[in-house]
Amino acid sequence: MNLNQATAVVTGGCSGLGHATAIALRNAGMNVALFDLNDEVGAQRVEELGADNTAFFRVDVCDEYAVKTALEAATVKLGDIRLVVNCAGIAPAARVLNRDGEPADQSQFEKTLRINLFGTYNVSRLAAAYMAKLPVMGEAKERGVIVNTASVAGYDGQIGQSAYAASKGAIISLTLPMARDLAPSGIRVNTVAPGVMGTPLLLSMPEKVQDALVHNVQFPKRLGLPDEFAKLVIHIAENSYLNGETIRLDGALRMPPK
Template sequence: MQLTGATALVTGGCSGLGHATAIALRDAGMKVALLDVNDEQGQTRVEELGKESTRFYQVDVRKEDDVTNAIASAVSELGDIRLVVNCAGIAPAKRLLDKEGQPADLDGFQKTIDINLVGSYNVCRLAAAQMAMQDAVNEEGERGVIINTASVAGYEGQIGQTAYAASKAGIIGLTLPMARDLAPLGIRVNTIAPGVMGTPMLLAMPDKVQDALSANVQFPKRLGFPAEFAKLVISTSENAYLNGETIRLDGGLRMPPK
């Protein structure tokens, strides 16, 4: 996929991995639509990235109307959508049973699944419908690329991560069948499964937690940089033969139980 001059849609695009991705895509010559729930932060990001190439749409990824309207507006204002990067998500931690033996609330589990898994699926299906209507960009018939964000927790969930790990395992499970569904339309689907990345969500954790997480990274022995995630988004987008794959980005990390 040729990135220069094309339009990308990034969910969770105002912070963390999504923000780093939006910067990298803008620097690669793309126009970027930021989809996020944080309106105030969204306006700030547009100022930072440049009004000529960036738009913000306040979106709850779980809501069909929010996503549909954002896609329509982005196409109208920026042009055909060629890349979708799903970074919106939450990462709560709660044991299945607490110290008193009380079960975790079901609402918390459902919310995590709804935002991380159902929300990603919702954006994918609606964006794919838009891509399918667009002309191919080359003789191979390529129309677009979708990149979802999973986590190494989808493979090695830690204690307290039942909801988060389940949501990210679902993203991994979506990858190949979604790629197969969309292959006849010239739309590729891949997933990135980051390890411990230096995002605001992780940096908000106590230092001892951060140190314990990075201690299990093989090399380089540190937290990952959001910019490294963004670099993989770009290379995955540009490599036309990469399809239906989940790529770990973790420095060789294999998560211990806690």
């Protein structure tokens, strides 16, 4: 897919991996719609990235009306949406039983699945409905690309990650059937499963904690860079034969129990 002057939607686009992706997409010549919840940070991001080619929309990814409305507004302001990158998510930690033998809060498990899994599916299905009506592009005759964000926790979840691992494992499992569903419409679906990434949240942790996270990374022995995630998103978007795949981005990391 030719990214130049096409429009991308990035959920969770105001921070972390989403922010890095938005920067990379703008540098690649795309118009970018940021779907996030923080109005103040959203305004800052639009100023940083350029108001002529970037727009912020306050969107709860689980809200069908909010997503539909934002997709319509983004199309009017920025043009046809050809790429959706789902980065919005949360990562709470809780053991199934705490130290006193009490069960974990069921509502927290439901909230994690709702935002990470249902939110990803909601944005993907609604965006796909828009993309399916667009004219085909290029020799591949594709209409759009969806890139979802899982995690290595979806494969080797650690102690306390039951909710998070379940949500990310479900996104991994969602990838191939969604790609098959959308293939007749010329829409590709892929997923990135990052390892320990150097997002601002993680970098704010004590150095001892960061060192412990890096310990099991094989090579290069460091945190992943958000920019490396963004580069992979761009490659997925541009490589028309890449479809239905989940790609680990983790320096050969396999997570230990804790």
